[in-house]
Structures are given as C-alpha cells and as structure tokens.
Amino acid sequence: MIGSAAKTEALERAVKGRSLGMDAWVRLKRNRAAMAAITVLTLMTLMAIFAPFLSPFRYDAINYDLVTCAPSWWPGPSSCIAPGHIFGTDAVGRDLFVRVLYGARMSLAVGLVATLVSLVIGVIYGAVAGYVGGRTDALMMRAVDILYSLPFIFFVIILMVLFERNLILLFVAVGAVEWLTMARIVRGQTLSIKQKEFVEAARAAGVSGFGIVRRHIIPNAVGPVVVYVTLTVPAVILTESFLSFLGLGVQEPLTSWGTLISEGAAQMETATWTLVFPALFMAATLFCFNFIGDGLRDALDPRDR
Amino acid sequence: MLGYAFRRLLGAIPTLFIIVTLTFFMMRLAPGGPFDSERRLPPEVEANVMAAYNLDKPLVAQYGDYLVKLAQGDLGPSFKNKDFTVAQLIGAGLPVSLTLGLAAMTLALLVGSLLGTWAALRQNRWQDYSVMTVAMVGVTIPSFVTAPILTLIFGVYGIRLFGIEFTLPVSGWGGGALPNLVLPVITLSLLQIAVVARLTRGSMVEVLRSNYVRTARAKGVPEHRIVLRHALRAASLPLVSYAGPATAGILTGSLIVEQIFGLPGIGRYFVMAALDRDYTMVMGVIIVYATLVIVLNFVADMLYAILDPRVRLT
Numbered sequence: 001m002i003g004s005a006a007k008t009e010a011l012e013r014a015v016k017g018r019s020l021g022m023d024a025w026v027r028l029k030r031n032r033a034a035m036a037a038i039t040v041l042t043l044m045t046l047m048a049i050f051a052p053f054l055s056p057f058r059y060d061a062i063n064y065d066l067v068t069c070a071p072s073w074w075p076g077p078s079s080c081i082a083p084g085h086i087f088g089t090d091a092v093g094r095d096l097f098v099r100v101l102y103g104a105r106m107s108l109a110v111g112l113v114a115t116l117v118s119l120v121i122g123v124i125y126g127a128v129a130g131y132v133g134g135r136t137d138a139l140m141m142r143a144v145d146i147l148y149s150l151p152f153i154f155f156v157i158i159l160m161v162l163f164e165r166n167l168i169l170l171f172v173a174v175g176a177v178e179w180l181t182m183a184r185i186v187r188g189q190t191l192s193i194k195q196k197e198f199v200e201a202a203r204a205a206g207v208s209g210f211g212i213v214r215r216h217i218i219p220n221a222v223g224p225v226v227v228y229v230t231l232t233v234p235a236v237i238l239t240e241s242f243l244s245f246l247g248l249g250v251q252e253p254l255t256s257w258g259t260l261i262s263e264g265a266a267q268m269e270t271a272t273w274t275l276v277f278p279a280l281f282m283a284a285t286l287f288c289f290n291f292i293g294d295g296l297r298d299a300l301d302p303r304d305r
Numbered sequence: 306m307l308g309y310a311f312r313r314l315l316g317a318i319p320t321l322f323i324i325v326t327l328t329f330f331m332m333r334l335a336p337g338g339p340f341d342s343e344r345r346l347p348p349e350v351e352a353n354v355m356a357a358y359n360l361d362k363p364l365v366a367q368y369g370d371y372l373v374k375l376a377q378g379d380l381g382p383s384f385k386n387k388d389f390t391v392a393q394l395i396g397a398g399l400p401v402s403l404t405l406g407l408a409a410m411t412l413a414l415l416v417g418s419l420l421g422t423w424a425a426l427r428q429n430r431w432q433d434y435s436v437m438t439v440a441m442v443g444v445t446i447p448s449f450v451t452a453p454i455l456t457l458i459f460g461v462y463g464i465r466l467f468g469i470e471f472t473l474p475v476s477g478w479g480g481g482a483l484p485n486l487v488l489p490v491i492t493l494s495l496l497q498i499a500v501v502a503r504l505t506r507g508s509m510v511e512v513l514r515s516n517y518v519r520t521a522r523a524k525g526v527p528e529h530r531i532v533l534r535h536a537l538r539a540a541s542l543p544l545v546s547y548a549g550p551a552t553a554g555i556l557t558g559s560l561i562v563e564q565i566f567g568l569p570g571i572g573r574y575f576v577m578a579a580l581d582r583d584y585t586m587v588m589g590v591i592i593v594y595a596t597l598v599i600v601l602n603f604v605a606d607m608l609y610a611i612l613d614p615r616v617r618l619t
Contacts, residue, residue: 146319146320146323153553153557154575154590154591154594155327155328155331157576158331158335158587159331161579161580162331162332162335162582234445238447241447241449242447242449242557242561245447245449245561246560246561246564246576261449261450265450265452265453268453268454268457275450275453279446279450282447283442283445283450286446287441287445290441
C-alpha cells in the first residue's frame with residue numbers, strides 16, 4: 001500500500017506540468033522593470049510596517065526648537081539645520097522621515113483596503129450578472145452605466161465633508177467608486193467562460209449555479225482582474241491624496257502622502273524638502289504599481305506582446 | 306440613428322433623477338445644517354429662518370418642492386451667499402471653469418496626439434521610450450505636485466525669453482487674461498496629455514501595421530500623407546471614446562487647479578459649499594457637472610458612430 005502511494009506520488013511529480021500561474025510567474029520574472037518595481041514596493045511596505053523602529057523620533061513629537069529645518073546634507077538654502085533628522089523637520093518640528101513612512105502606512109492601507117472592497121463588490125456583481133444573463137444582466141449593467149455617469153468624486157467629497165472624515169468611510173467610499181470597471185471586466189470574462197465545455201460539464205454533473213460561479217468562473221477570470229487590481233491601487237492612492245490635499249483626508253497627527261504634499265507645497269519656496277520627499281515616495285510607489293500592472297498584463301496574456 | 310439619439314437622451318432623465326435624489330438625501334441626512342453657528346440663534350429667529358428657506362417642512366415635502374422647482378429650471382437661492390441665487394453663482398463661475406477645461410482639453414489633444422504619433426512612428430527606439438516614460442510620469446504625478454513646481458519655476462523665478470525676463474501670474478483670474486490662464490491650463494492638461502499620448506501611440510502602432518496602410522505605401526503615397534491622411538484618422542477613434550472619462554478627469558482636476566490658482570470657477574464653489582452645508586449650491590453644481598458628463602458622453606458616442614461606419618447604433 002505504502003509503496004504504491006509513493007509510486008503514484010513520484011509519477012505525479014514526474015509528469016507535473018506548469019500551471020498557468022507558474023507560467024505567468026516565469027514570464028514575469030524575466031521582466032526586469034516589473035521585478036525591480038516589486039522589490040522597491042516590498043521594501044516600501046516593510047519600511048511602512050516597521051516605521052516606529054526605523055527612526056529615533058516619534059511621528060507626533062513636536063519640537064519648537066527645530067521648526068522647518070533642513071537635513072544636514074541639504075544642498076539648497078535653508079534657515080536652520082536639524083542634525084539627526086535625515087529628511088529634515090516640518091512646520092512644527094516633527095521628523096519628516098518618520099512622517100513620510102507613516103504617510104506610506106496610511107496611503108498603502110487606503111490603497112489596499114479600498115481596492116479589496118472594490119474587488120469583492122465588482123467580482124461578485126460582474127460574475128452574477130454575466131452568469132445569470134438575460135434580463136437580470138441587462139438590468140444590472142444598466143445600473144452600472146447609470147452609476148458611471150455620476151460625478152463620483154463629488155459624492156466622496158460630500159461624504160467626507162458631512163461625516164467628519166471617518167477613516168472607515170474613506171476606505172468604503174473610495175472602494176465603492178472603483179468597483180464599476182471591475183464589474184464590467186468580470187462580466188465580460190464570465191460571458192466568454194460560461195460558453196466553455198468545462199462549465200457545461202460541471203452543470204451536467206449537477207453543480208449548482210453558485211458552485212459554478214465560485215469554482216469555475218471566478219478562478220478563470222483572475223488574469224484581467226489581477227491586472228486591473230494593480231492599476232486600481234495607484235488610482236485609489238491618488239484619490240486619497242486628492243482628498244487629503246483638499247483637507248478632507250485623515251486627521252492630525254496622523255498623516256498621508258497627500259496631506260504631507262499639501263503641507264510641503266504651501267512652503268516649497270522656503271522649505272523645498274518638505275515637498276520633495278513625500279512627492280518622491282508617492283511618485284515612486286505609483287510608478288511601481290504601474291510597472292507591475294504592465295508586467296502582469298504581458299505575463300498573463302502573452303499574445304499581446 | 307436619430308431614434309437611438311432620442312432614446313439616449315430620454316435615458317439621461319432617470320440618471321439625472323437618481324443623481325438629484327441621492328445628493329438631496331445624502332446632504333439632508335448628514336449631521337449639521339447651513340445655519341449652524343457658534344452662537345445659537347433664539348428659537349423664534351431660527352424658526353423664521355427655517356421657514357424662509359423652506360426647511361421647516363418634512364423632508365419628503367421639501368424634496369417634492371425641490372423637484373417641482375427644478376423641473377421649472379429654478380435651482381433655488383444660495384443658503385450662504387445671501388441675495389444670490391444658485392443659478393447666478395453658477396452663471397458667474399461656469400464660464401471660468403469651461404474656459405479652463407476647453408483650453409486644457411484642446412492643448413491635451415494637440416500635444417498628446419502629436420507626441421503619441423511621433424512615438425508610434427519611432428516604435429521601440431529612444432524617441433518612443435522617452436515619450437512613454439514622460440507619459441508615465443505625467444500619469445503618476447498628481448496635479449497638486451506639478452502646480453506648485455510650475456508656480457515656482459515660472460511664477461517666482463521667472464523665465465527668460467528673447468532676452469526679456471518675465472514672470473507669469475500665479476493666482477487670480479484677471480478677467481480671463483491670457484497670462485493668467487497659462488499655468489492653470491498647463492497644470493490641468495498635463496495628465497490628459499499623457500493619457501492622450503499613450504492612447505494615440507497604442508492605436509497608431511496598430512493602424513500602421515494594417516493592410517490599407519501597407520497598400521498606400523505600396524502605391525507610393527508619401528509618408529507624411531500616409532500618416533496624416535490615412536493613419537491618424539483611424540488612430541484617433543479611441544480618443545473620441547475617451548472624451549467621457551476625459552471630461553470627468555478635467556472636472557476633477559479643475560477642483561484642485563481652481564483651488565491652487567485661486568480661480569473663481571464652480572469647482573471652488575463646490576468645496577466651499579459642501580463645507581458650509583449650502584444644500585442648494587451643492588445640488589446645483591452636481592447637477593451641472595452630471596449634465597456635462599452625460600452630454601459629452603452622448604456627443605462622443607454619436608461622433609464615434611459618424612466617424613466609424615462599422616459602428617451601427619440601433
């Protein structure tokens with residue numbers, strides 16, 4: 001018994017093909033820009049997570065002796081020097097380096113959570129509309145069309161203004177804006193997948209509609225969805241920074257890249273570093289997500305190269 | 306096609322209705338009101354104010370009143386800017402926003418399609434890579450970063466042109482004077498230039514490989530004629546369908562740009578009105594914006610059908 005089990009296992013290993021996912025991964029690994037982007041992004045995430053341990057200063061420690069001081073290596077003009085603060089200090093003497101990392105925490109968290117919200121709503125909605133089809137599909141997609149023509153950013157602004165800058169609301173509101181395109185993509189995929197033989201086979205075998213959507217439709221629609229997710233995260237980060245810039249984002253002493261950039265922009269003539277560092281971090285992150293998105297698209301869909 | 310156009314326009318009515326309803330109840334159900342202040346008004350004064358602005362009735366009745374007024378084209382009085390109606394305020398701000406948006410879009414289409422075509426003609430060479438890298442930068446750097454940088458370079462340090470040093474105004478409208486427009490329009494159009502360049506390059510690369518372009522080449526049509534007459538026409542089709550998202554993008558962008566450059570457009574009114582709980586003003590601006598987006602989407606679809614004979618609208 002034991003011998004035969006070992007034999008089947010050996011046999012399985014010998015003939016084991018590469019799955020679609022493995023194939024894509026191999027192709028992705030050859031894309032240098034995407035791999036560099038993944039490395040940078042991982043580093044950024046780790047720095048954001050371990051922010052409190054990376055700096056001797058607290059993110060909310062105010063120091064009125066070092067108000068808007070440049071880092072000691074700053075080449076441009078500055079009114080004072082803050083030794084030990086590698087990115088200098090902000091308008092109330094807080095360490096900019098640790099604040100940029102806390103901004104990364106907030107921006108990345110908003111990006112990921114809101115994208116997750118849009119992913120869950122969009123995938124379920126799109127898959128159901130596409131799979132059920134007929135009048136339900138027409139009705140559901142008509143609703144998406146109507147929502148598309150709403151000036152959504154204005155609704156988000158109203159929500160943020162009216163409900164006292166609630167953080168959870170921010171996640172949900174931004175996520176709710178982004179699910180529409182996701183639903184369209186998933187529906188399109190579902191329409192083509194449900195014509196395939198394996199779905200028919202599953203139906204013949206008596207799998208329920210829910211089971212087919214969950215086991216067969218959604219896993220097969222993953223490719224385009226993953227690509228779109230990597231492009232949604234930067235879009236969400238931009239939306240959040242946009243709100244923060246208008247003064248509707250997270251509240252002090254917490255911060256996000258948008259808030260830091262807006263503070264920096266206000267004093268960029270006298271204290272350029274307060275704009276440069278958060279802007280650089282944010283731009284680098286957005287770049288990385290875009291590179292990964294492009295790389296994934298090439299890796300998952302080799303026809304299009 | 307006329308039938309299709311008619312049905313599309315009819316379809317816009319429920320969309321606008323949903324927008325009005327959503328906005329109305331969202332504003333009213335939120336905490337705070339337009340006449341909240343540090344100092345509480347005496348109850349009888351407050352009651353008078355509420356009655357004057359029709360705020361004392363049940364919410365559903367107010368909603369009914371608003372819809373009736375709206376159907377007659379009356380957006381109501383502004384709650385914060387006393388003595389002004391919402392229509393007057395929007396009438397003052399809209400030309401500013403429209404000028405800004407149209408100028409930015411024109412600039413984006415011209416520069417973007419030029420860059421995109423150039424990149425496509427030099428595909429996979431350094432020209433292509435540099436245009437696409439710049440476009441990537443344009444897409445990822447938000448306007449509230451580019452605006453202060455442009456301000457610093459052109460507004461504060463100044464530029465030297467033909468031996469004359471001059472600086473551009475960095476804030477205010479100046480009655481729509483050209484120098485006042487330069488920086489806001491450039492800021493607003495950078496993102497759109499990047500997107501248009503990417504779109505044009507993508508479709509241009511495809512079109513240049515198509516059979517009819519090869520035929521034209523074989524016939525000995527000069528290259529510039531092939532590009533301008535044959536290829537660009539087909540390659541600009543995706544730009545037409547981009548008009549809808551572009552409008553939305555420009556509107557969102559103008560919120561920021563009007564804020565930064567202190568321009569009296571309706572985007573700036575909107576943020577202030579929302580902060581002040583100026584119900585009617587917020588509703589008015591949202592209705593105007595939604596109508597703009599719907600109309601431009603409609604025009605784009607129609608234009609697409611006219612330009613591309615393969616598309617049949619039924």
